[in-house]
Amino acid sequence: MLTPKGIEDLESVIVHLKEEGLAVIFITHKLHEAFAIGDCVSVLRQGRLEGTIDNETMRRSTHAELQRMVVDLMFPGEVESLANVAELRDVSELAGTGRKAKIGEPLLELVDVKIPGKHGEIGIEEPISLTVHAGEVVGVAGVDGNGQRPLAEAIAGQRHVSGGDIRLAGKSIRRLSIGARQHLGLRYVTDDRLGEGIVGALSVAVNMVSKRIGARPFWVHGRTRSAVIDKHAKDLVGEYNIMTPSTETPAGSLSGGNIQKVVLARELDFDPKVVVFNKPTYGLDVKTTTVVRARVRELADTGTAGALVISTDLEELLVLSDRVAVLSRGHLMGVVENKPGAEQEIGALMIGGSHGG
Amino acid sequence: MGDMANQEAISAGPVERPAAWRRYGKEFWRHFAPVVYGLAAGGVLLLILGKNPITFYWTTIESGLLSWNGLMQTLIRLAPLLLMSAGFIVAFQAGLWNIGGDGQFLMAAAVVGGLGASMVGAMPVWLALVILCIIGFVVGGAWTIVPSALKAYYGMNEIITSLMMAYLGTNLANYLIKGPFITDVGFVPQTNVIPFADLLPNIPGTRIHVGIIIALLVLAVVHYMQTRTGYGLRLRILGANPKAAVHAGINVKRDIMSSFALSGALIGLAAAVEVLGVWGYVRADWNPAFGMTLFAIVFLAGLNVMVVIPFVFFFAIIQIGGHEAARVVGLPNDFLLLLVGLILFFMVLTEWARIKSAVSKKLKKTGAGSGPGTDKAVTDGR
Amino acid sequence: MDAEFWAAVIAGAILAGMPLLLAALGEMVSEQAGILNIGLEGMMLFGAYGGFVVANWTGSSWLGFLGALIAGMAVAMLMVVFCVRMGRDQIVVGIAILLSMQGLTSLLHQVQFGESYPRLDGVPSIPIPGLSKIPVIGPSVFDQPLMFYIGIVLIFVVGWVLNKTNLGLNIRAAGWKPVALDNAGVDVLKIRTIAVLVTGGLAGLGGGYMAIIAAGVFVPFMTHGQGFIAIVIAMLARGRSVWVLIGSFLFGIALSITTALQLVGVQVSTDLINMLPFLVVILALALFARQSYLPAALALPFERGKR
Structure with a gap:
């Protein structure tokens, strides 16, 4: 960034x-x-x-x-x-355009969380605490590779934390599996769309339910109900205006923007409580970017869900967030209220961090 | 394997939809062309060596397919080959390279052969046969636990560990046959013999034992599992993109362990069916070594359980008839290995050519593209 | 257990270990460059055949080794074309190489030598002055054919090239971070081609050692799974060539100890003894092996501009 x-x-x-x-x-x-x-x-x-x-x-x-x-x-x-x-x-x-007044109960709480980095990558080196409330979008600013991915993956359950606690709606989820966290309403829109977000060889329809395998109504006693899956996919394709020849098309052959819409449709379905977005508009064209951002803000504006938006794009954070946390070298440098002049404050925090080591 | 998935994505792109029969014809040719090229190349090689390729291939077909006796032998051979292919497919689809098939096969064979005669003597024959099949199934599956656990918990490359377990299994099977299971029958150490009358029953009116029916039933179940169940989909995701499987919240450790075990178990069942249907005993140093060649067959069939049936049938003809044909033209039996190898090379080659042409078609199409909004695929957003 | 026994064990271990050592050394190079060479056994087998044919035809073991080297590299060219250049699946191609070389060598052997079964003359050994006089170790270790000494030197040469030269750095980069290597302006495919050809050459020499020195004949399937053992040794060695040396001779001992035991009149089950090396590998892997163990891009084809 x-x-x-x-x-x-x-x-x-x-x-x-x-x-x-x-x-x-x-x-x-x-x-x-x-x-x-x-x-x-x-x-x-x-x-x-x-x-x-x-x-x-x-x-x-x-x-x-x-x-x-x-x-x-x-x-x-x-x-x-x-x-x-x-x-x-x-x-x-x-600056300040993303701010909304109505903030509800805490939904996602990170309490003194420490996360180790893998293979020399920067983790969350110093315990951080951060709360996302209902109706709130919390942004995380920082240059890529400063602990964003470890943070996102630890919340999603794809990585262990080495200290602290993660709570969803008051209950600790630290020891729960990825699947169990999803079940409780925690969703993760990954920044690695092609690497882990979708299975390129499988159809759009299947990718839209790939996080609900075995669950009703798409599966009954382990048996796949293709018609239900297909109907569900057609609905989402319409709702999100996804450009695909058909729902049977391999997801990997869609354009980047449409792949992101597939991922978004999957994650925002079935009443999410907290959604972690990691670089949600990275590499997308202006039009898709607008659509994705609108979805993020809509989610929080329902008042029942919260979002954590990790981004390297300052404009994105300013139009979306209520508050912006600044990460630098695995440290939480501070949390800034999104108000006029916030961009200066965020910049100052980021620069302050880069002098640290 | 990520690459395999990618190719699928490109080749399966919805370009145009020709008539159904043409599509199936194309699909058939896609799978079968490498076989034709491979056999042709093998024929050229035979010519160079001064042998008559027509004699060789004709004898193969004559004695493997067209003679009553040969056809029956071919069908009998189908049973273990089909079961083993099913086993390989289950693992490969989940992205697990179970290279240790021969070890799983021999361990199951040794145990089934060793216990067979005494069990058949101790209880109703049908019950003994059922239990022995289950034993083969379990032993084959058990022999995968070490590689699959190392893979699931430590990410250890299963190619190496399953191969090590194959060597271990081969030697342990021999030790069992020469040690605890030995009898004083015959010149070579071997297990006790199950009386011929107590082997798997034949299909009425033939000399073909029911193994092939068991195999076809198992294939149908595996096909159903792969295409119509959540478990099958989980394995496909695991195979196509392991990172996506983790991301989707799939219990990857459990699925690696279970699919690897199922793979070994089907191979163990293949061994049980072969021992209980054909031999009635197991000799020391007996190793049909179906593993590596079936690998090739399974790939030719694109890891599809239904497509694999004609391929295995074809392979069984070559195995049975090729034996006789090699004798007739004066070549070692191992010529068949070369044929399978050549076919595999041509498979790789045709696959490459197909992807190349698919890509260049796509480029042509976008190059001549009309206005905005047409065919955004592949070109942007990466 | 007397001196005679140990001398037999060590001599046997060296005889059985040298082919492993050469092949494993080669495999290590290609693994470091990101190519998992499952067809190693096929390269060894064709090297053994080529070495035998040339040595038999010319009467020179040196020309035989040259033949083995070229034969191994010729098979490696298949790997280069299909896996490096076309980017096809390395495991499928490796198995194709294995099967076709098993079939081809058996076929050619039958056609050429089906009736005559020629044998090669023994290769003279060169005692190292002084050292060869040490009891037990002397005659079994320091009185070997020249090729043995060359093999030992190769260990250090390969180790030096991999760790101390620019080429070695490029090879390891091709296996760990091919994209970075490409960005640095080095042709990844060229580096991988070199690595695979080196592998083929060394595997061919290993096969040649089997046919020309250890056995004196070519027998179909004579490599008998040793190519796969060599792959395991290479993986365990993690790019450090000294471990190839140690691993090969440990396997060599396991392969030769049965014969030595029978020599002194101890009867044990060969099957159980044969299990030993594999048991050791499994245990070693279970105890010491962890994930970040093999080059990151191993078995992945490289295509420019594709992540």
């Missing part, structure tokens, strides 16, 4: 490289980064070059004009409907 300060630093490095006579190709899905760093901008879509804004035009046009041009190249004819997407706005405008 790059803080506003980090982007400035990167910019100066690239300017320096340019002065040395190097040519730089900078690939990003963030428009303002492209405008800030690039002298000219090209748009790629589905493996084809959609167009290039040359140096001359870049210099002449205003920010808003450039934005319109690029969005038009990316999504022909949809500029109007995308006007308010977070990607297209400045970070400082976004």
